[in-house]
Amino acid sequence: METPEPGQADGEEQMVELRPRTRSNPEGAEDRRSSTGSLNNSLASPPQPAVGSRVEGEGEAASSDSPLTSASAAAAPVTIPPSAELHLRAPRVNCPEKVIICLDLSEEMSLQKLESFNGSKTNALNISQKMIEMFVRTKHKIDKRHEFALVVVNDDSMWLSGFTSDPRELCSCLYDLETNVCESFNLEDLLNVILQKIELPQMENIQTIPPPFVVRTLLIFSRHAGMLQFNPSDAAKKMLQSPYFFFDVVYLHNGTEEQTEDTSWKDVYASFSELDSKGMCYCFEVSLCGPALELHNCMAKLLCHPLQRPFQSHASYSLLEEDDAPENEATV
């Protein structure tokens, strides 16, 4: 834990992002390069287990975890930013979050294919509504400063409610929604709608001074309108690259069997991942034909605070692991 990392002193971030071991970085051990010293991406299992973690891909992790292993075979690794860019990370402080929940209202959301707990069929909209309610209520219970907003996505995006710290206010808009046939997905429009409503913090020293809040977009998305046509404006690019902005996605797809066009769901999924230039966002894929449990569990994982959660590939929630002593002591 005390060994200084080569190259860390100059503060430059490599593919595996190294963070200073400040008081607010208890898991400094997490950011180690692989033992070969190569600047490998996060797809390679880190040989030094990060504090308390298991090697990725083990056991209980749901299939929706670590999706990059499958996607990477086909496409170039998507989380690696161009090496010239510096990606500084904010300290791991639980500052208030402004969470913008973006709910796709395309008709795929109301297909009755998801298998609920009792075996009956339900639809993604139904489950999403319940899980969004669980999400905002739980976040509010954890910290009353968190704020929420609701955006619905049809052909265009519309800001329905927020920001509010009262979960009931958001939930009151949540249940009267209907799906409809959508032609296309306009990601630029969604980002513009968001841009108009937020102002990201500008901090003098990103790595040591915690921001007053962070903004997180949580997109629940299910349509299959092909690859994302995306030509971001400068403002949108700047927003996506800010260390205080996160774009989390839950992508509900029809599964691998249906490959009607050139683009399979994996390509769509990969293009979402490309939005994540910092490697810090969470991106899940869930099958619309599978158990609803998967969708529930994804939303639960999205509860994690973006500044304090591990990299998605490192995340592990299992309680059924062996009881061994942690390799390193964490410092907070």
Place this chain on the structure above:
Amino acid sequence: MKEEDLHQSKDPASLQLWMTGLMRPEMSCTSCQDNVLLRPLHGRVWKMNSLSPEVALSRISPELRPLLCSVVRNGRVGLDSSSCLRITDLKSGCTSLVPGPCCDRFKLHIPYAGETLKWDIIFNAKDPELPPDFIFGEDADFQPEPSELPHLASWDAGKPECLLQLVKELLQQYHQYQCQRLRDSSRLLFEYDSLLEDPNYGRSMEIYAGLKNSWTGEFSARFLLKLPVDFSNIPIYLLKDTALDPGEDVALLSVSFEDAEATQVFPKLYLSPSIEHALGGSSALHIPAFPSGGCLIDYVPQVCQLLTNKVQYVIQGYHKRREYIAAFLSHFGMGVVEYDAVGFTKLTLLLMWKDFCFLVHVDLPLYFPRDQPTLTFQSIYHFTSSGQLYSQVQKSYPYSPRWDGNEMAKRAKAYFKSFIPQFQEGAFANGKL
């Protein structure tokens, strides 16, 4: 002070203080006719007709303005450093032919030993170089020794601090004068002398020996002591939360002797708002009653020790909580949802058991590890029948304050494994999906 007077008060600060209940009637000043409600340590208390600093400064004669400025803007003279000096009755000795502003005399209200002294300070606008005259309220006997007043002997109207320093010196003399009056009671004089000898307290005392009650011949006094408790190691996050301006972090003990034989003794503790908050709120003000037949030189160290212990608890609690959270992050770190990275008072984990996801919210109390953390288990799938999150609180699970953080984390994990199956069963049986 009548309520309707306050409602008409133009000073929002005093109205707010009233409404928050911070004005405590028991501290009403007995020497003041208007029954001023006095609450030292809780910001400014404006009497109805007292002037805000800006108004006073605008009306005073320009040559005198710098002198008054250093008094009204954060001038503090006594032990109670959070209470400001106030100005009332600003008047002028000039004729009405002289164009204003030309006020050159006023009453200065000085908090002292839990009382408020009202001294008249009289300048001469036509001769602003001269030092002022003083009238010390009803204390006609108080005759300070000019040789003990360096800022009077070398009065320099050009130095803005001069008046403030002179008031401080006068206050020291006043304190001596009050101590002299204690000679009327040998018992109280003994109390004073014994404290004076102790370097911990001797230099930070204010004594007010009240007038003898002409009916009963009874004599009373109040001692105000600054307690030498070290607050410097209290974690900063606990101190910065208060919205009030606390000034210096201080603990003051006020002891009222209602009779000369010290049979009716009433101690009271005052803490700066941020210290009070850091030590857990108003419960931090609880101190033992003054033992009958006891004396201050025994009692005061007791109170100091009590406070010091509380401070130690709080400091220790902070470090222990930090260690606990570090250990939990070590054991469960890849499933952390959020944790309090400033005060380490809470932590939420996301765990999975056989595909069943659940949350554990951990709340760490101020006096951890003496007090056990509360665990709240929450199912992510279920609501209650009334639409709330489905959760269950556990306050008594296997726990010992003697375990270190690592041990606590291990035992907690074992507890989770044993408890989760029944929690899951309960959720599916009683919860709404």
